[in-house]
Amino acid sequence: MHQETPSAPIRGSGPPTGTEVEELLHAAALAPSSHNSQPWRLRWHDGAVEVHGDPERMLPASDPEGRELRMACGAALVNVRLKARTQGRRVHAQLMPDPDDPWFLGRVRPGAPLIPTDWEVELAAAVPRRHTDRHPFTGPPLSVTLRGQLERAAWRERCRLIVVADPRERRRLREITVEAHRQQQSDPAFLAEWERWVGNPDRVDDGLPPTHARRAPRPDGAWRPRDFAGAVPDADRATASPEPGQDEPTIAVLMSYDDTALAHVRAGQAMQQVLLTATARGVGASFIAPPMELPDVRTEVRSLLGGVMWPQVVLRLGRGRPVYPTPRRQSGH
Ligand SMILES: Cc1cc2nc3c(=O)[nH]c(=O)nc-3n(C[C@H](O)[C@H](O)[C@H](O)COP(=O)(O)O)c2cc1C
Known part of the structure; x- marks a missing residue:
């Protein structure tokens, strides 16, 4: 009699687990920000990571319009997208999805299974390794x-x-x-x-x-x-x-x-x-x-x-x- 062997779940199938959601939020928080102000509020809501700019963490003297704040949040969104890809899912990203909320800067929704490319895996691995390097630089100019x-x-x-x-x-x-x-x-x-x-x-x-x-x-x-x-x-x-x-x-x-x-x-x-x-x-x-x-x-x-x-x-x-x-x-x- 033919017996079905239980197969391992395909990576990326089903909604993200609690651990995967934590990984997504953690990746977002590794983004760079002016003065390391971390001017965001991150949340998992309705099957997506939401990145909200936090005006209370704005730098009024150096960034009165919140331009750098929005850039930091843009960086956070890339980190989430890459992490979701290495979790084996497609990503559906929307920027500024709510016209009535100027601080809702983006949302990333992990979707159906899709194996990441080698380059996506490499970039995602760079997220925790990237740090601002203020050392003097030596050697020849970049090729x-x-x-x-x-x-x-x-x-x-x-x-x-x-x-x-x-x-x-x-x-x-x-x-x-x-x-x-x-x-x-x-x-x-x-x-x-x-x-x-x-x-x-x-x-x-x-x-x-x-x-x-x-x-x-x-x-x-x-x-x-x-x-x-x-x-x-x-x-x-x-x-x-x-x-x-x-x-x-x-x-x-x-x-x-x-x-x-x-x-x-x-x-x-x-x-x-x-x-x-x-x-x-x-x-x-x-x-x-x-x-x-x-x-x-x-x-x-x-x-x-x-x-x-x-x-x-x-x-x-x-x-x-x-x-x-x-x-x-x-x-x-
Ligand atoms: C828009 C923006 C402007 C920044 N400007 C400066 C700067 O003028 N000088 C500097 O040394 N670092 C600057 N930083 C780097 C932050 O200080 C750094 O991202 C933060 O301290 C977190 O450290 P990390 O990048 O090593 O994670 C800037 C970062 C961002 C995103």
């Missing part, structure tokens, strides 16, 4: 092949990554960065916000706590104006030239076609695709936010790069060293 991969990563989310290679443009962008940093250093509201989030002993699972800040390397290049080694950054360091052979990183600007709230979420997704691709390829990355945080300066960067698309984040890319992870809130969801 054309690698740059192409990073550019394609941004394009996957309908954004563009422009590598600033022209010496004149690089010099100008560097001057702009130094100037933006100077302006922020003379803004008491910015400094007060900085002290609330960076090196503040009262913060344990968000911000840059002193334990982590102390481990941060001493910055000595204009491309790394924000020093997390102390509570207040040292403006003079921003003007210092890099040591010979050091810290001549690849500088790239992530550009979007629009500057709406939706475009910011998309830009955050593109940023994360670029960062994860870099991590998967052994490339370190850090952010240069000051020129993006002052409207006039941002307009100048926009003009410098053609005046058509919108700059959303400047990235410094190169070969660094291993980095300590920053803490995350457990209650992010």
Whole structure:
């Protein structure tokens, strides 16, 4: 008599288990965010992960419109999508699904079984390994092949990554960065916000706590104006030239076609695709936010790069060293 042997359940079949849901929420919380503010509320609702921006975690001095907040949430959405794919499911993602709720930034619903591609598995593995690398970068500039991969990563989310290679443009962008940093250093509201989030002993699972800040390397290049080694950054360091052979990183600007709230979420997704691709390829990355945080300066960067698309984040890319992870809130969801 023929006897049916019970077959193992196909991975990805049926709704996600409790453990899988936890994995999805945990992946979301590993996204980068300005000052490690983790400006999101994450929840599992009606068979989907929802990412809501949390206006109470906004940075009014450096990000009054919530642009960087939305980018951080876009990055969180990519992490969830990748995790769901490695759990063996299709993903159905919607950005800003509720026109009446501007803080409901996205939802990812795991769907029917589908084996992930090798590249999705690699990118998902990069999620917990990606950390902002503020070390000086050494070695030759990134190869054309690698740059192409990073550019394609941004394009996957309908954004563009422009590598600033022209010496004149690089010099100008560097001057702009130094100037933006100077302006922020003379803004008491910015400094007060900085002290609330960076090196503040009262913060344990968000911000840059002193334990982590102390481990941060001493910055000595204009491309790394924000020093997390102390509570207040040292403006003079921003003007210092890099040591010979050091810290001549690849500088790239992530550009979007629009500057709406939706475009910011998309830009955050593109940023994360670029960062994860870099991590998967052994490339370190850090952010240069000051020129993006002052409207006039941002307009100048926009003009410098053609005046058509919108700059959303400047990235410094190169070969660094291993980095300590920053803490995350457990209650992010
Ligand atoms: C939009 C955005 C802007 C950021 N700007 C800066 C910056 O100007 N300087 C810096 O050192 N880090 C910057 N960061 C990195 C955050 O400090 C970092 O993501 C956070 O501390 C969490 O650490 P992790 O990236 O290692 O997970 C930025 C991150 C985001 C998402």
